[in-house]
Amino acid sequence: MHEEIRLTLRNDVRELARVHSLASRVLERGSIAADAVYATQLALEEILSNVIRHGYEETGSHEISVHLRVGDGAVDLEVEDEALPVKIGLLETRLEAKKSRLSEIQKQLLQRIQAAEAAALTAKKYAEDEIAALKQSLEEGVNKRGERWFNIGMAIIGVAASLLTTYLTVKFGLSGGGSSASHGP
Secondary structure, three states: OOEEEEEEEEOOOOOHHHHHHHHHHHHOOOOHHHHHHHHHHHHHHHHHHHHHHOOOOOOOOOOOEEEEEEEEEEEEEEOOOOOOOOOOHHHHHHHHHHHHHHHHHHHHHHHHHHHHHHHHHHHHHHHHHHHHHHHHHHHHHHHHHOHHHHHHHHHHHHHHHHHHHHHHHHOOOOOOOOOOOOOOO
16 A cells, blocks of 8 residues: 655644654554664654754755655655755865864873783882791791781781772773782791
8 A cells, every 4th residue: 555645834843742643643544663663763754853953054844755655565755945954075075073082081081091000010019028028027027026026917917908909900900910918837
């Protein structure tokens, strides 16, 4: 079954509801698949919305013609207007400028991430070196101060190493290679 409508509307966004309603009836009577109905309605609304909002430099009423044909599972949509033509070159220039800016932002973010990762690795290495030095000092001090102080020191180092590893893992996604300390002789 073939269905069609021809209508003329004004360049007024309030007309979109009327067009949507009429087009829905024609599409339903034409036995069009639900996804095609949705795509057609979306395309029609986008086209008309752009013409109405951006197509005319001067104010005042302008006519827009819509011709919708449905048949044999196919949809044919034609919109005619007297709106200004889309300046593709200007759109392409704006798009390229936005792409360039996006690329610059991506580079800056990557540099910041790399700097943060390097700082985190440096901090991790420094902390590991400090923990190793403390551990060595404590091991050397066992003979002088006794095993009790050694065990207390090793427990403190273990907690510090665990906290540092957890912080670096959560903050920077670093894992593995951390110091581990155990207490006991």
